[in-house]
Amino acid sequence: MDNLEGWKRSHTCGELTAKENGLDVTLMGWVHRRRDHGSLIFIDLRDRYGLTQIVFDPDLIPEKYQTAKDLRGEFVIAARGKVRVRPEGMVNPNIATGTIEVAVADLKILNRAKTPPFEIDGDVEVSEEVRLKYRYLDLRNTSMQKNMLLRHQMYQVVRSYFNRNNFVEVETPILMRSTPEGARDYLVPSRIHNGKFYALPQSPQTYKQILMVAGMDRYFQIVRCFRDEDLRHDRQPEFTQIDVEMSFVEQDDVLEMVENLMADLFKETLGVELQMPVRRLSYQEALETYGSDKPDLRFDMKIVDISSLVQDCEFKVFSGCVKNGGRVCGVALLGGAKYSRKQVDTLTEEMQREGAKGLVAIKVGAEGWDSSLAKFFESEAVTEINESFGVKEGDLLLLVADEKNTALTLAGSLRLKLADRENLISEDKYELCWVLDFPLLEYDEEEKRYGARHHPFTSPMDEDLAILEDNPKEARAKAYDLVLNGYEVAGGSIRIHRRELQDRMFRLLNISEEEAYDKFGFLLDAFEYGAPPHGGIAFGFDRLVMILAREQSIRNVIAFPKTNSALSLMDGSPSSVSDDQLKELGLRVI
RNA sequence: GGGGCCGUGGUGUAGUUGGUUAACACGCCGGCCUGUCAAGCCGGAGAUCGCGAGUUCGAGUCUCGUCGGCCCCGCCA
Numbered sequence: 001m002d003n004l005e006g007w008k009r010s011h012t013c014g015e016l017t018a019k020e021n022g023l024d025v026t027l028m029g030w031v032h033r034r035r036d037h038g039s040l041i042f043i044d045l046r047d048r049y050g051l052t053q054i055v056f057d058p059d060l061i062p063e064k065y066q067t068a069k070d071l072r073g074e075f076v077i078a079a080r081g082k083v084r085v086r087p088e089g090m091v092n093p094n095i096a097t098g099t100i101e102v103a104v105a106d107l108k109i110l111n112r113a114k115t116p117p118f119e120i121d122g123d124v125e126v127s128e129e130v131r132l133k134y135r136y137l138d139l140r141n142t143s144m145q146k147n148m149l150l151r152h153q154m155y156q157v158v159r160s161y162f163n164r165n166n167f168v169e170v171e172t173p174i175l176m177r178s179t180p181e182g183a184r185d186y187l188v189p190s191r192i193h194n195g196k197f198y199a200l201p202q203s204p205q206t207y208k209q210i211l212m213v214a215g216m217d218r219y220f221q222i223v224r225c226f227r228d229e230d231l232r233h234d235r236q237p238e239f240t241q242i243d244v245e246m247s248f249v250e251q252d253d254v255l256e257m258v259e260n261l262m263a264d265l266f267k268e269t270l271g272v273e274l275q276m277p278v279r280r281l282s283y284q285e286a287l288e289t290y291g292s293d294k295p296d297l298r299f300d301m302k303i304v305d306i307s308s309l310v311q312d313c314e315f316k317v318f319s320g321c322v323k324n325g326g327r328v329c330g331v332a333l334l335g336g337a338k339y340s341r342k343q344v345d346t347l348t349e350e351m352q353r354e355g356a357k358g359l360v361a362i363k364v365g366a367e368g369w370d371s372s373l374a375k376f377f378e379s380e381a382v383t384e385i386n387e388s389f390g391v392k393e394g395d396l397l398l399l400v401a402d403e404k405n406t407a408l409t410l411a412g413s414l415r416l417k418l419a420d421r422e423n424l425i426s427e428d429k430y431e432l433c434w435v436l437d438f439p440l441l442e443y444d445e446e447e448k449r450y451g452a453r454h455h456p457f458t459s460p461m462d463e464d465l466a467i468l469e470d471n472p473k474e475a476r477a478k479a480y481d482l483v484l485n486g487y488e489v490a491g492g493s494i495r496i497h498r499r500e501l502q503d504r505m506f507r508l509l510n511i512s513e514e515e516a517y518d519k520f521g522f523l524l525d526a527f528e529y530g531a532p533p534h535g536g537i538a539f540g541f542d543r544l545v546m547i548l549a550r551e552q553s554i555r556n557v558i559a560f561p562k563t564n565s566a567l568s569l570m571d572g573s574p575s576s577v578s579d580d581q582l583k584e585l586g587l588r589v590i
Numbered sequence: 591g592g593g594g595c596c597g598u599g600g601u602g603u604a605g606u607u608g609g610u611u612a613a614c615a616c617g618c619c620g621g622c623c624u625g626u627c628a629a630g631c632c633g634g635a636g637a638u639c640g641c642g643a644g645u646u647c648g649a650g651u652c653u654c655g656u657c658g659g660c661c662c663c664g665c666c667a
Binding site: 053073089092094126127179451456458567 | 594602603616618621623626627628630658660661662664
């Protein structure tokens, strides 16, 4: 094995072209592929910039040629030699440096490598379990390198954008006070104060509001957040937010600032021009039309409400549901009449697993419906229903009947299922929208009380202040979610900045004065010293990267993610700790 | 907390109603080879089938438990 001994890398493995023909170069990298002809040896040398073919010729370098014989996959080497244009017909169009090769004059083996458990950029797909265990190898794969690079570019666009717009990047504490509501906290025991704990931030919410009181005016931070909840393909216990807060603004000001950031991000990383301004839906509209507060607008298939058309029909499941205040609605699958009985049954079972009482599937025929249900409906009703869905012969109606929100949510989930099954979503599409006018409160069935839908610092709409106490469930919030391809990628609100209104909110949320003061006293105190009107937003950065990278999982855009059971397979966290460590913290494992 | 799918050489898979030497591809090792680029040809090594019980004359295959991976519901102010 050799040391560098003054060798300097002159070029990367991704940049040499015919222009450098005849140049003496020094490349360093990993042995990607080896093609040993027994005489000539070809090596694809890899670094993060690309691949370059280097050639060992025994006639020219008999001694180093013997060393080259020992090279194996993932050895780290340095090679010196002359760039030469490849002979006629031997160009490799698959790599950027395919027109040239480097004729090696001197070689250093900088490090050897064990045979890796999987080939870098190999063609057999490797299980995620193995990839996570050997993450340092997985990250050598081109796809992961691309994702990390995209993520890097997105950091840069974000920083440059906010800097340009007079935002100040401020770091907020990672060790903070545990907050009562919201997700479960990750706790950190205090050594100096045995029995007391810090919490890792679920978000820097209170800090950024205090920064507004502090006159920072415009703040942003790319910040790690922690929530001790179960994982999903788009949720990790530690994740990154782009956290933003602005003073002296109203909702539209925040939305505009965010839209321009999104335009920059798409343009500068993917070269995609987003359509501006971003479409806006009210929460009600989103729910009624798409059965979701994060609608995927990459395909149409709007939900149609036929309650009024079936309220007097003979089919008691429908009419009965409407009479009890429920709703009959559904979606149409164009060309769906080809669905077999079995396919419909499968769909029905899936919907039942999601809580549907049933699923009514009606094939639209040339004359009315090809369905046993047809006999329950007047022909005018059939025509009206067909028209409201805009269906014709060969289409399929899929209907659910239930309590209003349940019916809409089920129809929404049906919509997504069908899109998936029928491949209705083109992969290179990006559909962005705002969801606005959220309800301020949410009834918690378990706790039998209202909770904040967003968080307790979210301002109610001015026009709903009057009904706050009398009709709280109708009150709307100055809250907004940014939705991209069916994912919530950002959410925020205009905050309450006056102590009186904040107190009123706490009363509404059934948080006692003592409790509120105990948990948020510092914020309430701060509000008494001249808090400006302010509002902000926080992006789920990993999700955003995932979508732009066209990845199916957030894990593929995080360098060192946890598994579904919150384990890190590479370093084996979480782990036990020594009794001494526990003792020092005043802890005992029970 | 609940539901679904999965776990077989280093990697990815096959393995029939339970039946004797667990198969294939890639990778790995060795040999041949002066223009390959997913090099090629020939040969070879490598698996107590995640782990533990149980049923059985006999378990990769069936049952239970357990560990691990992925997806979903709950949860995620």
